[in-house]
Amino acid sequence: FPGSGYGWGGGGYSGLTPEFYDFSCPRANEIIMSVLEKAIAEDPRMAASLLRLHFHDCFVQGCDASILLDDSATIVSEKNSGPNKNSIRGFEVIDEIKAKLEIVCPHTVSCADIITLAARDSVVLSGGPHWEVPLGRRDSKAASLSRSNTDIPAPNSTIKTLITKFKRQSLDIEDLVALSGGHTIGVARCVTFRQRLYNQNGNNQPDATLEKTYYNGLQKICPKVGGDNNISPLDFASPVKFDNTYFKLILWGKGLLNSDEVLLTGNIRQTMELVKSYAEDEALFFHQFVKSMVKMGNISPLTGSKGEIRKNCHLVN
Numbered sequence: 001f002p003g004s005g006y007g008w009g010g011g012g013y014s015g016l017t018p019e020f021y022d023f024s025c026p027r028a029n030e031i032i033m034s035v036l037e038k039a040i041a042e043d044p045r046m047a048a049s050l051l052r053l054h055f056h057d058c059f060v061q062g063c064d065a066s067i068l069l070d071d072s073a074t075i076v077s078e079k080n081s082g083p084n085k086n087s088i089r090g091f092e093v094i095d096e097i098k099a100k101l102e103i104v105c106p107h108t109v110s111c112a113d114i115i116t117l118a119a120r121d122s123v124v125l126s127g128g129p130h131w132e133v134p135l136g137r138r139d140s141k142a143a144s145l146s147r148s149n150t151d152i153p154a155p156n157s158t159i160k161t162l163i164t165k166f167k168r169q170s171l172d173i174e175d176l177v178a179l180s181g182g183h184t185i186g187v188a189r190c191v192t193f194r195q196r197l198y199n200q201n202g203n204n205q206p207d208a209t210l211e212k213t214y215y216n217g218l219q220k221i222c223p224k225v226g227g228d229n230n231i232s233p234l235d236f237a238s239p240v241k242f243d244n245t246y247f248k249l250i251l252w253g254k255g256l257l258n259s260d261e262v263l264l265t266g267n268i269r270q271t272m273e274l275v276k277s278y279a280e281d282e283a284l285f286f287h288q289f290v291k292s293m294v295k296m297g298n299i300s301p302l303t304g305s306k307g308e309i310r311k312n313c314h315l316v317n
């Protein structure tokens with residue numbers, strides 16, 4: 001089996017293979033990469049946004065491009081869910097890729113595979129690891145606003161909730177910690193971390209695990225009232241570089257979201273030890289991140305005659 005070691009998801013054989021478009025659209029990879037090189041050069045944050053787009057797609061009905069569907073007579077779009085609204089980005093870049101691919105190989109490359117490849121290439125272009133992406137996902141004919149609201153973890157989640165929500169996707173503790181390392185790039189809005197600054201436990205006190213100087217800086221960006229959309233880097237030391245600094249910052253009390261810091265402080269020995277290991281050993285982080293990205297990318301793919309290849313990623317055919 002070509003690409004063996006990759007086509008296997010958490011629950012077994014996924015039916016996907018890296019060679020899927022080798023004959024039907026051999027230039028797919030290079031076309032996607034060329035669009036991304038330009039988009040990320042113009043806006044370095046776009047790499048982060050595309051990585052997150054993949055995560056928010058895969059956690060709702062699997063990696064089926066459900067997140068790209070707009071509201072219509074039959075669709076209630078996931079774009080308006082709590083985790084996505086005023087937050088998720090990258091749709092225009094996916095559209096540009098899809099338009100180019102439709103010219104070269106019409107009705108061939110799924111929107112779901114485009115998102116998956118764009119996430120991988122975004123990591124590569126940010127200085128992270130490269131890996132082979134199993135391909136052959138097809139696109140959904142439905143979306144789920146309700147599951148987008150319930151299945152994507154919130155930033156104030158406890159460690160137990162994070163573990164539970166990952167487990168629901170057949171992702172384990174190693175996957176949770178490694179994939180959280182996606183926060184080595186990109187930013188978050190004040191509304192997603194305000195609670196930690198002013199009222200973490202309902203006692204009008206900041207989160208005690210926040211390092212003091214970091215906390216002082218965050219207060220300036222994120223006041224008690226207003227400034228909801230002010231942004232702060234998830235990894236302020238290297239916000240556009242894919243590296244292991246995210247884990248070092250957590251050790252220093254400088255993780256931005258509650259969901260970041262509780263990987264260390266949430267009293268689960270295994271997550272705590274993984275944070276320390278990844279902070280010490282970038283190669284180890286990269287190795288596990290790749291494994292976990294393949295696993296996340298293999299969540300409930302539509303294959304064979306299930307789903308469809310959308311002509312326009314915004315709409316069912």
Ligand code: HEM
Nearest residue numbers: 048049052055087153154155179182186187188189192259
């Ligand atoms: C573990 C549970 C997770 C939680 C609670 C979480 C939460 C968040 C939140 C609240 C933001 C900021 C959104 C905003 O302010 O608009 C964010 C951004 C981001 N997340 Fe996560 N996330 C999690 C896991 C992941 C995973 C698994 C990945 C990918 C592997 C990821 C990649 C990103 C990236 C790259 C950004 C920055 C996006 C940008 O700058 O546009 N996150 N996350």
Ligand SMILES: [Ca+2]
Nearest residue numbers: 057060062066
């Ligand atoms: Ca989906």
Ligand SMILES: [Ca+2]
Nearest residue numbers: 184235238241
């Ligand atoms: Ca970084």
